[in-house]
Amino acid sequence: MMSLKELCAYETPSVAEMQNFLLADRRPTGHVNQVWPNVYIGNEVAARDKSMLYNMRITHIVNAASGPPHVNTGARFYRDMDIDYYGVEADDSTDFIISVFFYPTARFIRAALSKNGRVFVHCLMGVSRSATLVLAFLMIYEDLTLMEAIKAVRQHRDICPNPGFLNQLRHLDMSLVRERKKKLEAYKL
Known part of the structure; x- marks a missing residue:
């Protein structure tokens, strides 16, 4: 976690x-x-590969492109597996409001990890919707700034949220940084 001085110097x-x-x-x-x-x-290819998911010991799935005409898997698709499913019906368009899913999805991921689960977050290509939701999780529960979250994920996967999603992540980042500054200032008093 950043110090108060680092937080004050940080700009989204x-x-x-x-x-x-x-x-x-x-x-x-x-x-x-x-x-x-x-x-x-x-x-989507990985989302439909049940044997790979089983071998990876995946316990929780977030489908960020849930429902038709997207990746229409759903809880029924995984009914023969011991998987908790969470569907987010998001369009990968710059005007889609994905931010309403930031906190509910982050809570689902956090709850899964708290039970030693393994969470697979996917969309169609695995670069925009799913990446956006994972970045939000890292910001909300792991106390990373937006750039720290992007750099952490980018070390392992090529991601590219659309500009509308990046803008919504910017607003989340600014809000979380403000909250952290207030907490640190109150702690120092």
Whole structure:
């Protein structure tokens, strides 16, 4: 966690700055990658590969592209497996409001990890919707700034949330940084 001095000096990056960072030094990404201890991001191919999910010991799935016409798996698709399923019906469009799912999804991931679960978060390609929700989780529960979260995930998977999602993550980042500053200032008093 950042010190009060570091927090005061921190500025949430612009969408353009984040896009430049995300688009630089891109590398091919597989169907699924572990991006944080027991947190995985992947695509539809991985989401439909039950034997791979079983072998990875996945216990919880977040489908960030739930329902038709997206990745129509759902709890029924996994009924023959011991998996807790959470569906988010999100469109990968710049005007879609994904921020309403930040806290509920982060709580689902946190609860899974608190039970020593393994969480697979996916969408169609595993680069925008799923990455956005994992970044929000890291910011909300792991106390990372937006750039720290992006850098942590980017070490393991090539991600690129759309500009609308990046902007919503910016607002979350600014809100969380304000809260952390208040807490640290109150603690110092």
